[in-house]
Amino acid sequence: MGQRMRYLYTEIRKAVYMFPRMLLQAILLMALIGMIVFCAVKTMEQEPLAVRADIGVVVREDDRVTRMALQYVENLESAAQVCHFIQMPEDDGFSALEKGEIAALIVLPEQIVQGIMDGRNPTVDIFFPKNAGLEAMLLRELTESGAGLLRVAQAQIYGAYDTAEAYGMKEQLSVMETDIDSYNLAFALDRLAVYDTETVSVTGQMSVLQYYAASAVVLFLLLSGMAFYPVMRREPRAFQRQLARQGTGGIWQGFCQWMSGFVCMELLICVLWLLWKAAGIMTPEPVGKITEALVERSRVGGTGVKIGMFLLVTVTVSTYIYLLYSMAGSRTGSILLICLLSVVMVYLSGGLIPSVFLSGTVQKVGEKLPTAYLIRAVGGLYAGYGAGSPGWCAAGLSVYTAVFGVAAYLLRRSDV
């Protein structure tokens, strides 16, 4: 066996020797990530996203009928879920609107109920703040939609009245009005008819669980690099130069170190996979449920594609970790760099918070980061890839792997 092969053998031997310690560290890390994910999921389940806006109401004439009508609206379940009505004097209302304490101010004119009853329909003014927030914007849209519906209904009634009068059919007016009411009520109550159904998902074609499972796996793989210090660190110059003296150059040295890290990563995934399988045998019900929720059997590609993509993911992650160890000199520096960069990149790629909640620029940057490709590639292993997606993922990961590899080589070249 030549010097080069002996060095490769020695590096892999070191990796295997150090593996139990690395595995232990990785399992601890996984437990930590699992705990964080569990807590996050529980929190999201307990507090569904809801926008409940404070609405100021100014009643210019405080009569009994108006108060009753207002109470009726306040107690409507659909209104109560979205709005919280606060009665206030007119001056206080505008002041609160300016300060942003309320999302809108409704000014009810005098004799409003009576006006509705006798057909005068007095105008109700609704004021929104100039720099409206999300709640006010939503409310404004809803109000304009509602007003539009009311305008249509009113035009229908006036149109029916004019038609009946023109053709001398006033006795038929009540029937026509009933028909119009029935039509409008059916239209208003069946609200789904107003909208086109279009499913919009921040996670692409993956479900939320599938998406966050992929993010968690990617984050775990990247962070597990923290345990790879013994095999991927920059060796002392004396050692590298001694190797170079014997004919083992910098490129081969780098390859051997990378290879030992890659072997560790493969072993780590194999062991965790076996543990998962063992858990499936011992506790089939919960493991089965999770598997059922994650795996889209109808969409998952062939075994060859999956194996290829899995290998590409591990190659990219290994090269990325190798690059970070090349950049940082000390153990502490490497660990900090891996931790910080990985979390930031996963965050920017929408792995922690869906990217639609991030600014446009961040979204654009996040889409191009290696973590975005990694999340798509890992998710695709169990949730399937869209048309053309495996190819794009593979291309993106391959380019990043090449860039990481060359950068790592350039950084370590000066050591030899």
Add this chain to the structure above:
Amino acid sequence: MENMITVTDITSAYGRKQILQGASFTAQRGECVGIVGANGCGKSTLLSVLAGTLKPKSGEVLYYGRCAWSDGKGAGRDARQRAGGMRGDREVIRQMTGYVPQENPLIPELTVYDNLRLWYPDRRKLEEELSQGFLSLLGIGAYKGRQVSKLSGGMKKRVSIGIAMAGMPPILLLDEPSAALDLVCKEDIRRYLQVYLERKGTVVITTHEESELDLCHKLYVMKDGRLQQTDSRLRGTALVRMF
């Protein structure tokens, strides 16, 4: 008798800083050459050039007449039959020299045996060396199964020397081998070098240790990037005045 080592006008620089400015010396078979000088004067740089880990700017290094480094101007030109630019022959350097750098070239996570195995191509030969060869003289066999990270500085240095001796080179280059070691260890290394010299090995050593200077047949003081031969019996203040 042909020189074992012939170093002629070696120059070397780190960026704009000139470190070696025409260093020259010779050494015979079985001879120990000591190089002393103030810290940072270029002793380690010279040894790196001799060991082939640093390319000199100009000059020539011949090992038993075979060209290790040559700028094509000296005798090395004929030996290599080529000229122009600084050229090195790693094969000559590898065959002729063993190098013990200041920093130990070891993998701390592996055992002593695994470390040695990396440098010794033949397992049987390694076993022989450990049981009755040079490695046994260094006493490495007693702790060959121990993890390197758990060894003392002296033990690690012995393993480093053992690594340098893989391939039984006729020339041993040692860069301050006794730095920060205890007295027992220093004495062991000194005794080992004595045996190596008795077996007609050639040693080039940079050191600050008087016990190791006692081994030297020739003593050079490095000053301003040049080597100046001095009386090998000089010690203490008299020697320091030469720096």
